[in-house]
Amino acid sequence: MSDLVVHMIEVPYRSVVDATPFKGPKGKLPWIEHEGRRIGDSGFIIEYLTQRFGRDPDTALSQAERAVAAAFRRLLEENLYWTMVYDRWLVEANWAITKETVLGRIPAPARMIVAPLARRGVRQQLVGHGIGRHARDEIHAIGCKDIGAIADFLGAKSYLMGDAPTSIDAVAYGLLANIAWAPIASPLKEEIAKRTNLTSRLDRMRERYFA
Numbered sequence: 001m002s003d004l005v006v007h008m009i010e011v012p013y014r015s016v017v018d019a020t021p022f023k024g025p026k027g028k029l030p031w032i033e034h035e036g037r038r039i040g041d042s043g044f045i046i047e048y049l050t051q052r053f054g055r056d057p058d059t060a061l062s063q064a065e066r067a068v069a070a071a072f073r074r075l076l077e078e079n080l081y082w083t084m085v086y087d088r089w090l091v092e093a094n095w096a097i098t099k100e101t102v103l104g105r106i107p108a109p110a111r112m113i114v115a116p117l118a119r120r121g122v123r124q125q126l127v128g129h130g131i132g133r134h135a136r137d138e139i140h141a142i143g144c145k146d147i148g149a150i151a152d153f154l155g156a157k158s159y160l161m162g163d164a165p166t167s168i169d170a171v172a173y174g175l176l177a178n179i180a181w182a183p184i185a186s187p188l189k190e191e192i193a194k195r196t197n198l199t200s201r202l203d204r205m206r207e208r209y210f211a
Ligand SMILES: N[C@@H](CCC(=O)N[C@@H](CS)C(=O)NCC(=O)O)C(=O)O
Pocket: 021, 027, 028, 029, 030, 040, 041, 042, 043, 077
């Protein structure tokens, strides 16, 4: 999602893919390096870039609109995100795919050791968050409700906050495209597929920014 904001504000950048998140300043992905500074967390990255380059994709938004966007951002990053993580890491049928893709850059012998440890760590994070304490159907119901809320709020608009893309579109795209297009079977993917206003908006953003 932070790369999409970089596209929106037209700052040149180079993507680097690492096997693990450990080198990042917060031990998580994404993180950036700019002029000798390392910044972790997509929210802080977006804040840094918009201030450093003086180009804010949210400049046209009122205070009230920014508040709505902030609330949707938390829904996406702090709730829906974890339902996606659950599907990828804990649903047995998807775990084989996650092991080969998310952990695929770790050489195979090391991966055999790292994979179960990483999975245990993710399970603990899900329990710590709270979502991992629910039954599978309940987790999916929660995720589908979040997707429904985003789709209902988008309605027939071109972008979440109106006619022009803003940073919340980047956040939503980052997560929804990951659910819709990654080869992970899930009721969340099916829910997005049913919401054609969401799928057409994802396609439109892919064409606009990643053609
Ligand atoms: N809200 C943070 C979330 C960061 C995050 O959870 N990143 C995951 C990958 S999508 C990660 O690095 N997980 C590794 C770990 O928790 O050890 C952001 O948007 O930057």
